[in-house]
Structure formats: C-alpha cells, structure tokens
Amino acid sequence: MSEVVQVGTPSAAGRPVAVRDTKALVAKSLKRRYAAERRFRLYGVAAIAFAGFCVAVLFVTIFSNGYTAFWQTNIRLDVTLYPQDIDPQGDRSPKALSTANYQKLIKQAFGDLFPDVQNRREKRKLFDMISPGATFVIRDMVLKDPGLIGKRVQISVPLSDDIDQFAKGFIKAETPESERRVKDAQIDWFQRLKDRDLVVTEFNSTFFTAGDSREPELAGILGAIMGSVFTMIVTLAISFPLAVGASIYLEEFAPKNKWTQLIEVNINNLAAVPSIVFGLLGLAVFLNFFNLPRSAPLVGGMVLALMTLPTIIIAARAALKAVPPSIREAALGMGASPVQVVFHHVLPLSMPGILTGTIIGMAQALGETAPLLMIGMVAFIVDIPGSPVDPATVMPVQIYLWSDSPERAFVERTSAAIMVLLCFLIVMNALAVVLRKKFERRW
Amino acid sequence: MLKQSIVVAALVAAAWTAPAEARDQIRIVGSSTVYPFATAVAEQFGKTTSFKTPVVESTGSGGGLKLFCAGVGIEHPDIANASRRIKKSEVEQCKKNGVTDVVEVRVGYDGIVVANSKASAQMKISRQQLFLALAKDVPAGEGKLQPNPYKMWSDVDPSLPKIKIEVLGPPPTSGTRDAFAELAMEGGCKKIKWIAALKKSDKKKYKAVCHSVREDGAYVEAGENDVLIVRKLEANPDAFGIFGFSFLDQNADKIQGALVDGVAPEFEKISSGEYPVSRSLQFYVKKAHVGSVPGIKEYLAEFTSEKAWGPEGYLADKGLIPMSDEERKKWGSEANGLVVNVNEKMM
Numbered sequence: 001m002s003e004v005v006q007v008g009t010p011s012a013a014g015r016p017v018a019v020r021d022t023k024a025l026v027a028k029s030l031k032r033r034y035a036a037e038r039r040f041r042l043y044g045v046a047a048i049a050f051a052g053f054c055v056a057v058l059f060v061t062i063f064s065n066g067y068t069a070f071w072q073t074n075i076r077l078d079v080t081l082y083p084q085d086i087d088p089q090g091d092r093s094p095k096a097l098s099t100a101n102y103q104k105l106i107k108q109a110f111g112d113l114f115p116d117v118q119n120r121r122e123k124r125k126l127f128d129m130i131s132p133g134a135t136f137v138i139r140d141m142v143l144k145d146p147g148l149i150g151k152r153v154q155i156s157v158p159l160s161d162d163i164d165q166f167a168k169g170f171i172k173a174e175t176p177e178s179e180r181r182v183k184d185a186q187i188d189w190f191q192r193l194k195d196r197d198l199v200v201t202e203f204n205s206t207f208f209t210a211g212d213s214r215e216p217e218l219a220g221i222l223g224a225i226m227g228s229v230f231t232m233i234v235t236l237a238i239s240f241p242l243a244v245g246a247s248i249y250l251e252e253f254a255p256k257n258k259w260t261q262l263i264e265v266n267i268n269n270l271a272a273v274p275s276i277v278f279g280l281l282g283l284a285v286f287l288n289f290f291n292l293p294r295s296a297p298l299v300g301g302m303v304l305a306l307m308t309l310p311t312i313i314i315a316a317r318a319a320l321k322a323v324p325p326s327i328r329e330a331a332l333g334m335g336a337s338p339v340q341v342v343f344h345h346v347l348p349l350s351m352p353g354i355l356t357g358t359i360i361g362m363a364q365a366l367g368e369t370a371p372l373l374m375i376g377m378v379a380f381i382v383d384i385p386g387s388p389v390d391p392a393t394v395m396p397v398q399i400y401l402w403s404d405s406p407e408r409a410f411v412e413r414t415s416a417a418i419m420v421l422l423c424f425l426i427v428m429n430a431l432a433v434v435l436r437k438k439f440e441r442r443w
Numbered sequence: 444m445l446k447q448s449i450v451v452a453a454l455v456a457a458a459w460t461a462p463a464e465a466r467d468q469i470r471i472v473g474s475s476t477v478y479p480f481a482t483a484v485a486e487q488f489g490k491t492t493s494f495k496t497p498v499v500e501s502t503g504s505g506g507g508l509k510l511f512c513a514g515v516g517i518e519h520p521d522i523a524n525a526s527r528r529i530k531k532s533e534v535e536q537c538k539k540n541g542v543t544d545v546v547e548v549r550v551g552y553d554g555i556v557v558a559n560s561k562a563s564a565q566m567k568i569s570r571q572q573l574f575l576a577l578a579k580d581v582p583a584g585e586g587k588l589q590p591n592p593y594k595m596w597s598d599v600d601p602s603l604p605k606i607k608i609e610v611l612g613p614p615p616t617s618g619t620r621d622a623f624a625e626l627a628m629e630g631g632c633k634k635i636k637w638i639a640a641l642k643k644s645d646k647k648k649y650k651a652v653c654h655s656v657r658e659d660g661a662y663v664e665a666g667e668n669d670v671l672i673v674r675k676l677e678a679n680p681d682a683f684g685i686f687g688f689s690f691l692d693q694n695a696d697k698i699q700g701a702l703v704d705g706v707a708p709e710f711e712k713i714s715s716g717e718y719p720v721s722r723s724l725q726f727y728v729k730k731a732h733v734g735s736v737p738g739i740k741e742y743l744a745e746f747t748s749e750k751a752w753g754p755e756g757y758l759a760d761k762g763l764i765p766m767s768d769e770e771r772k773k774w775g776s777e778a779n780g781l782v783v784n785v786n787e788k789m790m
Contacts (some may be wrong), residue, residue, distance in 0.1 A: 098493075124755070132757075136490060171696075179561075179696040214483040214761070291518055294470070295498055373502075376472075380482040382489055382496035391468065391498045401501070403670060406479065406693040406762060411670075 062422075066415025072204040072217060073167040074156045075130070075193060079109040079138060083150045092146050102138045106130060106157070113198070114189060122185065129186055131158040133206075133218040156200060161216040161409035163190060167199070170408060181408075207416065211382045212398065216409035219402070221417050223384045227297050227377070227392030228366060228424070234301025234388055235308060235365050240358055242305075243312035244347075247354075250313075251320040252342050271310035278307045279371030287375060294376035295391035303371045308361035315357020319350035352436040359432035363425055369396045395421045466517040469497035469738055473507025473524030474618050476553055476687055477724050480763050481524050487757070488745045494738035499524075504618040511727060512537035521732040521739055526553065526618035526724055529785060544730035545785040548743065548778040550752055552764040554688035554713035554721040555623050556700040557610075562680040564604065566701035570719060573703070574631030575599045576608050577662055579655035586637055591657045611665040611672045612656075612685035620656075622722045623685055627703070629653040630719060673698060688713060688721075689762025713764045724763070730781055740781075747775040 083090070086100040107127055111117070117126050134157035141155070142148060158164070162181045165171045167190070177184050193199050210220025254260045282303035286292045292299050323346045331341040372378060378397050385392035393401075395417065402414045471481055478501045489496025502510065504525040511523035512533055529547070537545060557573070559566060575581050575591075576599045583589040596603035613620040632653035633639040641649040656662050665672045669686040673694050676684045683701070688708060691700050700708035704719050712718040726746075733739045750756050754765045766774065777784055 099491075128760075175696045181693070181695075214479065214486050287518075294518070295500070376498075376500050378501055380478070380485065380499040380501075382486055404475070406670070406689045408693060 062415045062418050066412055066417075066419050068168050068170075069207060069412040069416035070204050071168075071201050072206065073159050073164040074200050074202050075110075075159055076154060076156050076198050076200060077106070077109050077134075078152055078154050079105055080152045081105065081138075081142065081149050086142060086149055092149075094143070097143055097146060098139065100139075100142075102135045102142075105138060106134045113193070113196075117189075125183060125185055126189060129160055129163050129189065131160050131215060131217045133158055133213075133215060156202065158206070158217040159199075161407055164217055165409050166190065167201070168412075170412075207413070211384045212380055212393070212401070213382065214380075214405075216405075216407050216413055219410075219413060221395070221398060221420055223381055224393050224395045224398035224417070225420070226385050227300075227381075228394040230297035230385060230388045230392065231300045231304060231394055232362060232366060234298055235304045236358075236362060238302060238305035239308045239312055239361065243309050243358075244316055244354060246309075247313045247316035247320060248342055248347065251317050252338070252346065267310050267313055271314060274370075275307055275368055276370040276374070278303050279374030281306065282371060283374040293389055293391075295379055295381070295393075296389045297377075297385065297392045297394075298388040299375050300372050300377050300392075300394065301388065303375060304365040304368060307368065307371065308358075308365050311361035311364065312354070312357050315360070316350070316354040319353025319357070320346060322353065323349045348439070349441060351439040355435045355439070356432055359428055359435075363428055366394075366424065366428070367396050367421070369394075369400055372397055395424070466736055468495040469522065469736055469742055470520040471497050471499045471522040471524060471726075472502050472510050472520045473500070473522075473726065474504040474526040474724070475501045476504075476526035476618055477524035477550070477726065479689065479761055480550065480724070480758050481522075481726065483758060483761050484742070484746045484751055487751070488738070488742050491745075492738070492741055494741060497522075497738075497742060504621075508533045508727070509536075511729065512540055512542050514540045515542055515729065515731045517736065519729075521736050522726050522728050522742075524724075524726045526722065527621060528723070528725065529727060534785060542729060542731070544783045546728040546730055546778060546781055546783060547725055547785050548728065548747070549723050549725040549766065549770070549774045550746065550763065551724055551758065551766055552713055552721050553724050554708050554718050554764060555619060555626065555685060556688055556691045556708040556720075557627075557683055557685055557703065558676065558691055558698045558700045558708075559683045560676050560680040561697060561699055563606075565699050566604070566683070567705070568603065568701050569704050570627050570631030571634045572600050572603065572631070574628045574653070577610060577656055578628065578632070578652070579657045580652060582635055582638065588652065591659065591661075594661075606681045608661040609663065609679070609682040610661065610685060611663045611675055611682055613669075614664040619685070619687060623720065624654040624656065626720045626722060628656070687762070688764065692762045710764060714767070721764070727785065728778075728781070730783060733781060740779075743778045743781075747771075747778050 082105065085104055086102070087093075087096050089096060110127065110130055111123065114126060117123055134155075137155055137157050141153065159167070162171065163186065166173075166182045166187065171180050171182050173187055182190075190199070206218060207220050209222055210218060211223030213219040250260060250264070282299060286299045286302055287294060327345055327349065328341050331345045332338070336344065369378065372394065376391075377393050378401070379391065379393055380401070381391050381393050383390070399414055399417045399421065402410045402417060469485075471485065473481075478499060482499045485497040485499050488494065500507070500520075504527055507520075507523040508525060508529060511520050513519050529545075534545075537543070557566070557568065576593055576596065578591055580588040581591050581593070593599050593608060595605055596608055597605040599608075612623065633642065638649065638652055641652070665675065665684070669690045672684040672686055673690055676682055677697050684698070691698060691708060692710075706712050706718045708718055708720075713721045728739065728743065745751060748756075749771075752758050752763065752765055752771065756765070759765055765771070776782075
C-alpha cells in the first residue's frame, strides 16, 4: 500500500501533476468523513431530542393545567327533607316530587350553618358558594327513594366553580377584592366551613358521567365521548368495507387504462382536500337533499367516512401491492380462482398494512372538528346521546367549546378533556400495534 | 364485512325514518356572543321542566340567521341568536322562504372593551383616537386620505402612551368585529366633519373609510377565541385586546378595560348606555314552530323571567348586561305574547 500513485490528471494549463501518498490522503479524508458521520448522527439526535422536548412540554403543560380538574371541592351538607316542602299534598306523585322546590331545602341547610348571615345581599353571596347542581342531587335522591322524605340525609354537593378555583389556589386571596370573583366574606365563610371539617376534596366523577353544562362544576365529557364513539362506529362501518373493496378491485382486478388512472389520480387528490370541504358536501347532500337530522353522529360519521376513505384506500393498495406475486402465482397454480386468491391469501397477508392505514385514518377523524361545524355538531348538548341519530357533539368540539368559555374553571377542564382525547388516541394506536403483531407474517 | 354492510344498511334505514317523526327538542342556532347566555337558559330549562334540553349551536349571527331563514319545518331551527339586529336583506330572505311571522326578543346588552394587562397603565382613549389608530386609511387634511402612518399610540395623540400600537381583536367573520367597527370606529370616524358629510354624498365610501381596519400588522386577528386574547395580553403588557365584557368581568384580576370617551367599561355604565361601545343582544323566534315543536313558549318564559335576565339573575352572573326595568317589561310581554315585531318596515 506504500507505492506512489498518480492522483488527479494533468490540468489543461499543464501545471505539474500532484502526486500523493494514498495512505495520507485516505487518512486525511477519513477524519473528515468520520466527522461528517458524527455530525449527521448529532443532527439526528438533536432533531429527536427537540421533538421529544416539544412533546414533553406539551404533555407537561396539559397535565399540569388539567390534573386538578379530576378533583372537585365538595361540601358535606345535612339536609332535612321536610315533607311539607317536597310534597305538600302528601300523595307522593312523581310530578310533585320532580317539581318541588328543592332549592329551598338546600338554602335552608346551608343557611343554618351561618346563622349570623341575615342580610339579603349577604345571603345571596352565601348561596352563590353552592353549585346550582346541589338542587338536582337532592331531587334525584328523592325521586329514587321517596321513602327518604321526612328524614335527615347527609349529601356531598359541589361548591361553585369560583370557590373551587379558590380552594385549588387559582384565585388568590392576595389580589384586591374588587378584582377577584371570590369576595372577602366568601373566603371567610369558606374558612369557617373548612374549620368545621365540612369541606372535602373528592374525585370529580361528574366529569366522566355528565354531559356538557354551563356550570363548570357540573360539566362532563361523557356526552362528547358517546358522540365520538357513535361517530367513529359509523365512520368505520362505512369507510372500511368501501375502502378495502375499492382497493382490492383497483389493485387486483381493474384493467390498467385511462379510466382507472383517472380514478387513481382523483383518490390521491381527495386525500389532500381540506376537511371543511367534506363538511360543505355533507351539508348539501346529507342534510339538504336526504333530509337527515342535523347534529347527528350518523351524518358526522358519514362525512368523516368520506374524509378517511382516500387515506385507507391508499394504505390498503400499498399493502396489497407489497404481497409478493409468488403467493398469487402459487395459489393460482394450485387451482384457486382469482377471488379465492384474493380472499384466502392476499387479503389476510396485507391485513396489517390495511389496519394500520385504517387506524391512522380513524385517528384523524377522531380529532376533526371543521367538517362537523357545517352539519351542526358544534353545539351545546346536555343530554347524553343514546343512538347515532340523537344530537351529539364529539370530543375535539367539546374541547374547542370549553376553551372558548369565559369561566376560569373551564381552563382546567379543557386540559382534562384533552387528556381524555389523548388517552383514546393512545388506545387506538396501541390497538393498531397489537393487530399488526397478530396478523403479521414474514416471507 | 357482510355484517358491517348490514349495520350500515340498518343505520341508513333508521336515519331515513327519523326525519319523518316530529321533533321534540328545540333547536337554536346563531351568535357565539349570545351562546353562553342561551346555553345557560337552555340548561336551566332542560333541568327544571319536563322538556328536553334545547340544542344550541354556535354558528355566528350571520350563519345562524341564514339557517333560520331557510324555511319553515322541523328540519329548520326554531330560534336564532344574534349579536346584531336582523338585516333588511335577511328579513326579505326569510319572507321568500315562507318565514313570515318572526318575534324579536332583546335580552340585554354586551359591552365591547379595549383592554390591556394590569401590569401596565390603564388607557384613556376617545373613539376618534381609536379610529385613527386602527383605520386602514386616515384623513390627511380636508378630503384626502393616506395609509395609516401611526406606529405608536403617541403618534395618534401626544396624550396617549409612547408604546407601539398592537391590538389583538376578532376576525371579520365575527359579530364582535362588526359591532366594534360600527360603534367604535364609525363613532370616532364621523367626528371628523368631512367624513361625516360623506355619509350623505357617498355612503359606500363613508362605510369603507370608517369600517376598514388596518392590515399592516398593528391589528392582529386573533381568531374567535377570546380566552386566547386574554392570555396573550397577560404575556405582552404592551398589547391591547378587543373582546366582550364578560371576558373582562371574569378576568378582572389580570386585565383592565380602557376608558372610552372617559367612561369605564363597568356593568352599570354599559347598562345605562353611557359606555359608548355597547350593543344589544337578541334572538328571533319562528312563530310557525310554536305548537309543533314543544316547549318554545316555556323556553321564552324561562329566558324572560326575572331569575334569568333580571339584574340579579343567573345571566347577569354569566356576564350579560341586563336591560332597564321598562325595557324588560316591554320585550318580556312581546315575547310571551308572541307579538310579531319583525317586518321590513322596522329597518
């Protein structure tokens, strides 16, 4: 390796030809090449570290903003269910029981704790500390068991969102009184309740069992979760069979001509169409022409199915293409018909890829809000939907609506709802991994 | 896959029969400004009566009235909320589609505030100064316009602070923006005499001059999300934001409203009409639906009850600025009597 070789060619100007030792040359360039390699790896590590940092910041912010929403400041209240207030007729009729003035009972019970508060304005401030939802807690208890009437029961009812925010430290006592929503007197009363051990911090089960509400302490995500579930079922039921059928035909059976090419180009284009366009289409076709109900997950699912179709078709075609031709040929050679070849061999083998595409498409659809605006799913809906034709909203829309609410307590609920949505996405992606592992085959 | 197709078929079949049934739930569309109040009433209504909770959509005033005016029948909404009054063109559109008997119900007022962070000094500004600071073109002598040259507030008027003009506000699709342009910008604009004279000679130009907001970066469109604007103001003490009074009310520990024409944006001052940048909030009811959709009358009764829209009611707690006693009496009786008060002549 020590022989001297000529490197380079004589230049046009006829200058002396450079003669160098290869070893020296290699050694020299080697250093540079190693450095380049190290640099490239460093770039890669830096890129991943930066991405990781961003994700960490996002998660930490959401979590630190939102974890407090899973706890709610409640008060333990002893309420006497006076029969003359609930059921003056004494006939225990459901109508009387459901329309009785339970608010009076709550006010009585709460007012009894503060016998020194008599002034009307002061009393108003005092009762503002209890959530209006307390009334419904009592009502539901009585409706469930009318036998309770006349007895003294202990209930745990939420305090109002402002007091809750104060208890969690988001509203500070140091700020001047005129600038905070919790007044000095209320802070004093809250302290007295605490001293008497009546204030309890409990798991906020309302958040997971209720629909939307304008009172943050009564608002829950279940309505939106059910809406999302129904929407996703409809989306999956429509887009999966359609997309798989379309891609099988295009990939395995369709002749390669101008028409199929045109269709192919259109499918690829559709994948890039902004989602709001699908919403407009849904409004024009499903609502105005077919007269389907507004705000229904059925229509939402249909619109989102249109949106996810191209994604699944493209993924499914790629997966079908990746199945080696030898498998098809072998099956055909054994006497299988083309349909048998596809359904017995090619489709099962391409399933992991198709499922991955489907789940990516579904995850996209799960986070979509723009097309739903057009078909009326961006709405305030209290009742929890029981079927795909009931009015409903979905999780990302709920997040959007809460994030735009002026009440301070909705800030933490927004973050909590984002956490729930992220959990759903993680579960879906985990499902994709499991399914892929299950069906995966190597050749 | 066969199973899935059956499910699809069943769902479609179920949906096909659904619209034929009568609707048992009130449907409300419209303004995002009225949304917090309409939803509060809807929730209360759903919980205290045997009717279902109405569905309230936040579509914006214009979008809501368009849906509302599309026709009579259960597939169309019953009530449209609006942060501005219905336009003549919309009344005509309604009429064309057979929506003739419409009841207007005013529910209260909303003030639009110009606010900044508590970390800096409170601003005192006139509407004319606001116009000069935010208009696309400002007058340069009699009858002439020039692109807005002002970079600092102090350029507009030496009495204003020496900080860069940076205002975060709603985009043109928002009703808040419309109202701000009409009440604050135009209010200041017409104080300049020759522009005020334009109103008679060239109405189009007058509107273009008074309503156009500058696009050189001093006015930042911050989207419809007012919470976001509040957060940005906290982070940047030199910036100002434009949004509804309820956000100022809920965040009084972080931001402060500027005095406009010497009046602070306070509850009583907006209610009395003293604060210049305030607008009425209202909703429109389709009389033809009363009777076919259950609960509309009761919903109106709930909305117009003292415990809702009164000075001590729960809507005031949500940031609605109540009307005076006489106004409440007038609008309340018209609403509960279903008096048709929308026609082309009212404009």
